[in-house]
Amino acid sequence: MEHLVDTVLYLEGERYHTYRILRAAKNRFGPTSEIGVFEMREAGLVEITNPSELFLSQRSSGVPGSVVVASVEGTRPILVEIQALVSGSGGIPRRNATGVELNRLLLLLAVIENRLGLHVQDQDVHVNVAGGLKIDEPAADLGILLALISSFRRKNISDELVIMGEVGLGGEIRGITQLETRLREAANLGFSQCLLPQRNLDKLSIKLKLDLIGVNLAAEALDVVFG
DSSP states (O other): OOGGGGGGEEEEETOOOOOOOEEEEEEEOOOOSEEEEEEEEEEEEEEOOHHHHHHHOOSSSSSSTTEEEEEEEETEEEEEEEEEEEOOSSSSEEEEEESOOOOHHHHHHHHHTSSSOOOOEEEEEEEEETSSOOOSSGGGGGHHHHHHHHHTTTTOOOOEEEEOEEEESSEEOOOOOOOOHHHHHHHHHHEEEEEHHHHHHHHOOOOOSSSSEEBBBBHHHHHHHHO
């Protein structure tokens, strides 16, 4: 049936969350990368003009394993909380990923084990995107990696810090796209610091009320975040 129509729209949402995401899977007359975010209320679906505030509204302060990452859906920046829980396994270690790709999680665990020297392979690992949003872009890699280490070490990450960056197999932090859009959203929501790829920072031309910290390697990111 999808081949016979001009537009295919999906209304996505988790069963126990009130918001819904309208996503175009096919559109002959416009882009398919844009999304609309709506909240289900008594009067029906109401547009959410600032999704970042919605996804961060219930974030707990000072909890190990919690970080904020800057994601982009189409041209819309969305800040979301990544939650990680690393705990001792009573048998075969479990890997559970909600809102992120399981294969991406396994890759990041391998980087933590082999490039950073932290023994996590015998631990149960759970990663969740708070609010039920699904993130499939690599710009969230660094945030997921640091959330895992935060939980493993039982050390929290500053509530004022937003994180973005792709992690390569060598432990290098690769550049990301639409950096200025992400930074503006972080500044608008009151964040004071941002951890980002040094490659992006070298080319940045705008000035914002953010303390920008560039890193080239995951090991450098650990030193910045945990001292």
